[in-house]
Amino acid sequence: MAEECEELTRALSGLGGLGLEEKSVAAAMGRWRRRPEMLDQFRRSFGGLFKGDDGSFERVDMDYIHLLEFELARFKNLMLQWLMHPWERDARWAHHAIHKGDSPTVLVEIACTRTPVELLGARKAYCSLFHRSLEEDVAYHISGSHSYFLVLLVSSYRYDGPNVNEEMAKLEAKVLHNAIHKAAAKGSLLSEEVLRILTTRSKPHLRETFKFYKQLFGKFIEEDLIKVPYIIETVESINSAPAYFCKVIDAALKDGVDQDSKEALTRVIVSRSNIDMLEIKGEYLKKHGTKLEDELQKFSRGVYRDALLSLVAGNE
């Protein structure tokens, strides 16, 4: 009896882990169909979800219900995102970030990990869906010293070919190094030249530039970067999208993180499932010694878990 209640409690635990064990809940409904006293007992035993009213009945705690709603919606959101065209997906995530006050890191992620054509597609979709351009909304609604940097990032239409001018890359590594060390003294990394290099140069060029940086100065540029919002994510995601996504996934799977970080898990898995999921899994294994699938198996529940695992491992 107590066991059954415990099982249902576990199934409905919105705290820790992601998703709900829908099957268990449905099973409990079946088992207790002619035993309403079981559900009564459950209400009395699960203090998290139910509070005593004035002694006459146990009412639900609406805060907990909100939590459950998030968890219930997780599969639905994943499904919707998966169904959407990548351009619409990206446009809607961007719109959400701008208007619902989510962290603008999503904008950096979209601007830097999508190919120039994919980013352009997202911008077209944004115009079509919202009757504004992405850059106009970022410029208007996001404030702060990094706002201009974000506008430049989302507006970029980088050259997409492999040609790299090595002399220029070497020169710009020096420019970046100078800017970083000047900023350490003055306090602002957002110099004109840093913005120019990071937001207009092609990705192959930037990767060469970062390589030269290590060669010339002995440190990876990420190590030298002061925590200026979005600059470090820009460098990381351009350098290696899979390694960057691995970090985002790590953050999502930590205990007690906020909804934004948790939702990032769905976003990353859905958006990268058929792009570089193999490389992301490789990075994860390298970093943690365990498989991503195994961590997801542990940390998520129900249909949501099944969906994640399908997108990560498929029917391979």
Added chain:
Amino acid sequence: MASFSVPSPVPSPVEDAESLKKAFHGWGTDEKAVISVLAHRDAAHRQQIQQAYEDLYKENFIKRLESEISGDFERAVYRWIFSSVEREAIIAKSAFGKVINYRVIIETSCINSPNELLAVKQAYHARYKHSLEEDVASHTSGDFRKLLVGLVSTYRYDGDEVDARLAAVEAKTLHDVIKRKPLESEEAIRILTTRSKAQLKAIFNKYKDEHKISISKDLETEHPDEFASALRIVVRCISSPQRYFEKLLRVVLTKSNLDEDTLTRVIVTRAEKDLQVMKEMYEKRTNVSLEKAISNETSGHYKSFLLALVRN
């Protein structure tokens, strides 16, 4: 409406290629023949002629052409040969000299539709292995960089929807910015480089309604400097490209030192688009036909070529 004429029926690409080969033959070049073919063919034909020439004679048509003709005439014909999109990419590249010709960058980025600008940028990638944005950025600094990079990077909303309340707010913002000395560029750049054209036209109209003076005129009066001058070009290119070009033609054709690059650029880029309209505006404004004005100011094969593009 296009200004130049195409014969009906038009000769086949092979016939045209043969005519051109004949024009190149021997010492010197028969420029008249070159003009009579090239100035009277639309972009699709010109493309086919190049292909036919290469198939028949196994040599690159453009390279041969470049070796046969020279000077302003060559520069004009070279720009004309290409399709509109390629041409604008080439013209944009030519803006990067010792000093950037920002007028060219503003024209390309503000007069084209968002999709046309995109096509120009794609052509630029293919041709120069760089993005237009990165080249503009590395050739500029400060406010000019912010303005020009913003203009070339944007993918504006292309629809008619306008937010009238916001237009009023931003017209006021621009007015406040213009009234302050020095000009604080940040908000002006944000508005001009991100808002849709429909929204910007609404803003400019609101500005004129509220302050009884056009934003362009106000900028001119309050800030007689180069940056404000660039902002005015932006405003005018967005408000009415035709009026902008008509005025540019007037200025170019009355200055004592003819700026052939600009004259060529206007004629060659608009001949297939709306030069006809501009011809009419020009004549109304000056009481002189555009042909006559060009005839007075230019000479030689360059003159003949331009006139062939301008006459019907």
